[in-house]
Amino acid sequence: MSTTHQTVILSHKGEPLTITTRPTPKPGPNELLIEVHTLAINPVDHFQRDYGVFIKDYPAILGSDVAGIIIETGSSTRSTLKIGTRVTALASTFFTPGNDYGAFQKRVLVKEDFVSVLPNSFSFVEGACFPLAVMxxxxxxxxxxxxxxxxxxxxxxxxxxxxxxxxxxxxxxxxxxxxxxxxxxxxxxxxxxxxxxxxxxxxxxxxxxxxxxxxxxxxxxxxxxxxxxxxxxxxxxxxxxxxxxxxxxxxxxxxxxxxxxxxxxxxxxxxxxxxxxxxxxxxVSPPQDPDELRERSRSIFVNWLENKLAAKELVSSPHAKVIQDGLESVNGALDELKAGVSCLKIVVEL
Ligand SMILES: NC(=O)c1ccc[n+]([C@@H]2O[C@H](COP(=O)([O-])OP(=O)(O)OC[C@H]3O[C@@H](n4cnc5c(N)ncnc54)[C@H](OP(=O)(O)O)[C@@H]3O)[C@@H](O)[C@H]2O)c1
The missing domain is CATH 3.40.50.720 (NAD(P)-binding Rossmann-like Domain)
Structure with a gap:
């Protein structure tokens, strides 16, 4: 495995995201390294790019929703989470600060509590539509x-x-x-x-x-x-x-x-x-206390979402619009969401 990967970064508030290469991090305890196959776009992403909301340090890596495959595990991760497992995950620097954790990159670190196993019955496009909306x-x-x-x-x-x-x-x-x-x-x-x-x-x-x-x-x-x-x-x-x-x-x-x-x-x-x-x-906001946030995310992603996906009790929603041009198309995807969508989730395939 190469020691670097591609990402799109926000260098300054109000500028387009630019493609760059960064070192691939190693997962720590209770963390996973995910090879991102799809990422989904949310309104907060274009607010961050255009107005710098919630950003403390630049350059910043934006994004929240990914689906992909586990390529490395840290110590003590859940037994169901192995190298090769398909997953959907909330990969957001809101919950874990630092650019290793933002979704808009080809390899991303996530805390295991924000990860659900994605059954084969769901595509990676479908999988990326869940995390932030479910939370x-x-x-x-x-x-x-x-x-x-x-x-x-x-x-x-x-x-x-x-x-x-x-x-x-x-x-x-x-x-x-x-x-x-x-x-x-x-x-x-x-x-x-x-x-x-x-x-x-x-x-x-x-x-x-x-x-x-x-x-x-x-x-x-x-x-x-x-x-x-x-x-x-x-x-x-x-x-x-x-x-x-x-x-x-x-x-x-x-x-x-x-x-x-x-x-x-x-x-x-x-x-x-x-x-x-x-x-x-x-x-609507998540708990601020770290222990409460961990308990909340486990309840949602480990207990509820993972079980509901396995039982096929949920469908991916709303309709997905797939953009296949990889990280280069993320700025355009943000512009399209900013212009307004109707019952549509914009998903970028990497
Ligand atoms: N608090 C949080 O933690 C949190 C997290 C995520 C998102 N959010 C916020 O939650 C909101 C929804 O996010 P999203 O990603 O779900 O948005 P979205 O999918 O981009 O919303 C698009 C939808 O908005 C509907 N819409 C537009 N004007 C409407 C109106 N006047 N009345 C009812 N529906 C209207 C449209 O419905 P029709 O096509 O049927 O007209 C369209 O399907 C955003 O403001 C976002 O920033 C908050």
Whole structure:
């Protein structure tokens, strides 16, 4: 194995990423070296390139989502993680600082707690669509109290609600985060009321939503509330993956009756957002404490995602657009996502 590999680096805020070669690191305890076959693009990547958000030191290696093959293991890694194992992983310097850990390179180090075995039934393109969206959807659902950590992954269907009339809503369900929030809530046994553009309604129903509404309809709030009432479904929890935050808050307020309600918000929360008494909202974020983060990532990637992939209870979502020109195409992929996508994950094959 060569001792160097290719990467794309951000030298200065606002500049395009440039291709370079860097030394290939050795995995430490509980770490894996992954040969990256595919990487997926997320909105935070172009915010980092263009505005330098969350970047402390330059040059920086960006990116979060990879799928590939383990080519070296550190000491004491999980017995299922061997050289040659296909995996999907959250490879992000947000969680482990240092350029050895950012996704946009041909070989990347990851902590084993952020890794799930990828069964042969999923392609590397499909595998790269999961990590950040899965972590983000769970961080929101857990904050909202949907799933106690101890029961996230049992290997079989995970159900927290036995009631057939308990629902949640997912706003912006055709986004990357939204599709995973729908799938996770459905697997927990909730009725999922979702919003998306009309052309994606069949797709979102196929992911497990019970009802889908067009967020562009002027009466969407009334439609959701009256449909939930006539269905006999009670909704006290919402997840805003993307879209109009005030409309989502108002919808939850109208749905909750006299009960308290919680709305998890994945994007930066609007400073103008008005949240009425009885509704609690919060920006979705991972635990800050390192031990809690380790416990959270193990629950999500080792217990839940790995089991759900093996059981074929999840599908890769949303639709993938594959770009086959390797690292050279990453800037273009970031520009394409920045221009706006509709029910699409952009995946670069290396
Ligand atoms: N807090 C965190 O830790 C965290 C982590 C990851 C991402 N995020 C944030 O979460 C958000 C979603 O990320 P993503 O990667 O899932 O986004 P994405 O896939 O790029 O979102 C694209 C989708 O947005 C939908 N959309 C656009 N305008 C909408 C509106 N007004 N109402 C409802 N849906 C609308 C479109 O739906 P249609 O095509 O149906 O119109 C499209 O499918 C971003 O703001 C991202 O920065 C936060």
């Amino acid at each position: 983000t959807s769970w961080n929101g659902w857990i904050w909202a109290g949907l799933e106690p950590m101890s029961t996230i992954g049992s290997g079989t269907s995970t159900t927290t609600t036995t009631s057939t009339n308990e629902g949640v809503f997912v706003w912006g369900a055709s986004s990357s985060v939204g599709t995973l929030a729908v799938q996770a809530a459905k697997l927990m046994g909730f009725k999922v009321y979702a919003t998306a553009s009309q052309q994606h309604h069949e797709y979102i129903l196929g992911l497990g939503a019970t009802r889908v509404f067009d967020y562009q309809n002027a009466n969407v709030l009334d439609q959701i509330v009256s449909t939930a009432r006539s269905d006999g479904v009670s909704i006290r929890i919402g997840y805003l993956a993307t879209g109009d935050q005030q409309l989502a808050v108002n919808t939850l307020d109208a749905l909750r009756g006299t009960d308290n309600a919680k709305l998890a918000i994945a994007p930066i929360v609007d400073s103008e957002l008005k949240v009425p008494d009885g509704v609690e909202s919060a920006f």
